[in-house]
Amino acid sequence: MQGTSLDRKTIILRLELSTKLANFSRAASTIEQAGGDVVAIDIIQTGKDRTVRDLTVKFGEGGSSEQIVAALDALEGIRVVNVSDRTFLLHLGGKLTVQPKTPIQNRDDLSRVYTPDVARVCEAIHADPAKAFNLTIKRNTVAVVTDGSAVLGLGNIGPHAAMPVMEGKAILFKQFAEVDAFPICLDTQDTEQIIASVKAIAPAFGGINLEDIAAPRCFEIEQRLREELDIPVFHDDQHGTSVVLYAGLLNALKLAGKRLEDVRIVVCGIGAAGTACTKMLLAGGARHIVGVDRDGILTADRSYAHPMWQWYAEHTNAERRNGGLAEAVQGADVFIGVSAGGILTRAHIQSMANEPIVFAMANPHPEILPEQAEDLVAVLATGRSDYPNQINNVLCFPGIFRGALDCRAPLINEPMKLAAAEAIASVVSEEELSRHYIIPSVFNQRVVEEVRRRVVQAAIDSGVARRRPHE
Numbered sequence: 001m002q003g004t005s006l007d008r009k010t011i012i013l014r015l016e017l018s019t020k021l022a023n024f025s026r027a028a029s030t031i032e033q034a035g036g037d038v039v040a041i042d043i044i045q046t047g048k049d050r051t052v053r054d055l056t057v058k059f060g061e062g063g064s065s066e067q068i069v070a071a072l073d074a075l076e077g078i079r080v081v082n083v084s085d086r087t088f089l090l091h092l093g094g095k096l097t098v099q100p101k102t103p104i105q106n107r108d109d110l111s112r113v114y115t116p117d118v119a120r121v122c123e124a125i126h127a128d129p130a131k132a133f134n135l136t137i138k139r140n141t142v143a144v145v146t147d148g149s150a151v152l153g154l155g156n157i158g159p160h161a162a163m164p165v166m167e168g169k170a171i172l173f174k175q176f177a178e179v180d181a182f183p184i185c186l187d188t189q190d191t192e193q194i195i196a197s198v199k200a201i202a203p204a205f206g207g208i209n210l211e212d213i214a215a216p217r218c219f220e221i222e223q224r225l226r227e228e229l230d231i232p233v234f235h236d237d238q239h240g241t242s243v244v245l246y247a248g249l250l251n252a253l254k255l256a257g258k259r260l261e262d263v264r265i266v267v268c269g270i271g272a273a274g275t276a277c278t279k280m281l282l283a284g285g286a287r288h289i290v291g292v293d294r295d296g297i298l299t300a301d302r303s304y305a306h307p308m309w310q311w312y313a314e315h316t317n318a319e320r321r322n323g324g325l326a327e328a329v330q331g332a333d334v335f336i337g338v339s340a341g342g343i344l345t346r347a348h349i350q351s352m353a354n355e356p357i358v359f360a361m362a363n364p365h366p367e368i369l370p371e372q373a374e375d376l377v378a379v380l381a382t383g384r385s386d387y388p389n390q391i392n393n394v395l396c397f398p399g400i401f402r403g404a405l406d407c408r409a410p411l412i413n414e415p416m417k418l419a420a421a422e423a424i425a426s427v428v429s430e431e432e433l434s435r436h437y438i439i440p441s442v443f444n445q446r447v448v449e450e451v452r453r454r455v456v457q458a459a460i461d462s463g464v465a466r467r468r469p470h471e
C-alpha cells in the first residue's frame with residue numbers, strides 16, 4: 001500500500017486476557033519489543049476468568065500494527081479482539097446524525113409539528129407543489145447517490161462499503177456550504193433501476209449529487225435524470241472534478257508561462273472523470289489532447305463499442321498517436337491522471353516536455369507520489385488532503401450546489417460550471433501563485449463564497465435562475 005497516514009501510528013488494541021494464563025506486563029513488554037509504546041490503558045471488563053482492556057499504542061518508523069498484533073497473538077492466554085486507529089474510531093456509528101430544528105416541548109408544539117396542524121401545510125403543498133421548496137427541507141437538501149461501482153479508485157466495492165465516502169461527502173456539504181446532504185447507497189447497478197430509484201426519492205431533495213458511479217452507465221443515468229427531473233442533477237466525478245481540474249490547470253499554466261491552446265495534454269483514465277475533464281479542456285480551447293486507458297491510446301484509427309470512447313477518439317488525438325502510456329506521455333506538457341495508483345514512473349515524466357505539469361489525481365493512491373517526482377516537474381498536484389495542491393472535487397461541489405439551491409436553478413449548466421472554475425482559480429492571487437500553491441485550500445472560506453456568488457450570477461445570466469437570492 002502506498003502513502004502514509006499519521007493515524008496509523010497510533011492504534012487502540014482491545015485485548016482479552018485470561019486471568020489464569022496471561023500476564024499483563026508480559027503483553028506490554030511484547031508490544032515494546034515489537035516497536036510499540038503503550039501510552040494508555042482502559043479496563044473495559046473484569047471478571048473471574050478474563051479481563052478486557054483497551055491499550056492505546058504508539059509506534060514509530062520501526063513498528064507496525066501488524067507486527068504488534070502478530071507478537072500478541074503468539075502469547076498464550078491473550079486474544080486480540082479488535083484493532084482500531086483514530087480513523088476507524090471516527091467512523092464508529094457513522095459520521096452523521098439528524099437533528100430537529102425545533103424542540104417539541106408540549107402538546108401544542110406536537111399538534112403543529114405533527115397532526116393535526118401539519119395537515120394544513122400538507123394541503124398547501126398539495127395545492128401548489130412549488131411550496132415544497134419553502135415549507136420542507138427540500139430547498140436545502142441534496143441526495144448523495146451512489147451504486148458503489150467506482151468508489152474513489154477502489155473500484156466496484158458495492159453500496160455498503162461506499163457509505164463512509166458518501167457520509168464524508170455529506171459532511172463536506174454541510175461544513176463548507178451549509179447544505180444538508182444525505183448519503184444514499186443503492187443496492188442495484190442496473191441503469192434503469194438507478195434512474196427509477198432516484199426519480200422516486202427526488203421529491204424530498206433540492207438537488208441530486210451522483211457520486212462514484214462507474215462509466216459508461218454514469219453518462220446515461222445523469223443525462224436521463226437531467227431530462228426527467230426539475231432539480232439539479234450533477235455527477236460530481238465528472239463535473240466537480242473537471243471544474244477543479246480546469247481551475248488548477250489555468251493557474252499552473254500561468255505559472256509555467258504556457259497557453260492552454262498550445263500545450264500537449266495527456267488524460268489517463270477515460271472514465272467518468274477523464275471524459276468530463278477532456279470536455280471541459282476542449283471547451284476552454286485546448287487543441288492537443290490524447291486520451292489513454294488500459295488498452296492504450298484512444299485513436300480514430302480504431303473503433304470502440306463504448307460510444308463515449310468512440311466520441312473521444314473522434315474529438316482528440318488529431319495526430320493519431322498509437323501505443324500505450326509511454327507513447328502518450330512522450331513530449332507532453334501536461335499529464336492528467338484519473339485512472340489508478342502508481343502507474344506513472346519517473347521515466348515517463350523524464351520523457352515529457354520541459355517543465356511538465358503532473359496532476360496525479362487518482363484517489364486514494366495517486367498515479368505517482370509527489371516525493372517520487374517533485375524534482376522532475378514544474379507543478380505536481382494530487383487529489384489527497386495530505387499534500388500541497390489538492391485538486392479534488394470538494395473545492396467545487398459544496399459551492400456549486402449552494403449557488404444552484406440559492407437561485408433555485410433546475411440544473412447546473414455549462415456557464416455555471418465555468419463560473420465555478422474561474423471562481424476557484426481566482427482565489428489564488430498572482431502574487432500568491434507558486435508551484436506549491438496553484439489551487440486554494442478547501443479551508444479557505446473565500447472558495448465557497450466566491451463559487452456561490454459567480455454560480456448564481458451565471459445562472460441568472462443564462463436564464464435558469466428561478467429566484468434571485470438576497471445578498
Ligand SMILES: NC(=O)C1=CN([C@@H]2O[C@H](COP(=O)(O)OP(=O)(O)OC[C@H]3O[C@@H](n4cnc5c(N)ncnc54)[C@H](O)[C@@H]3O)[C@@H](O)[C@H]2O)C=CC1
Binds near residue numbers: 150153212236271393
Ligand atoms: N481528485 C479528484 O477530485 C477525483 C479523483 N478521481 C479519481 O479518478 C479515478 C477514476 O475515477 P472515475 O473516473 O470516477 O472512475 P471510472 O471507473 O469511471 O474510470 C476509471 C477509468 O480509468 C481506467 N483505468 C484504470 N486503470 C488504468 C490504468 N492502469 N491505465 C489507464 N487507465 C486505467 C479505467 O479503465 C476507466 O476507464 C479514481 O481513482 C478516482 O478516485 C475521480 C473523481 C474526482
Ligand SMILES: CC(=O)C(=O)O
Binds near residue numbers: 212363383
Ligand atoms: C474525490 C472523488 O470524488 C473521488 O476520488 O472519487
Ligand SMILES: [Mg+2]
Binds near residue numbers: 152212
Ligand atoms: Mg467520487
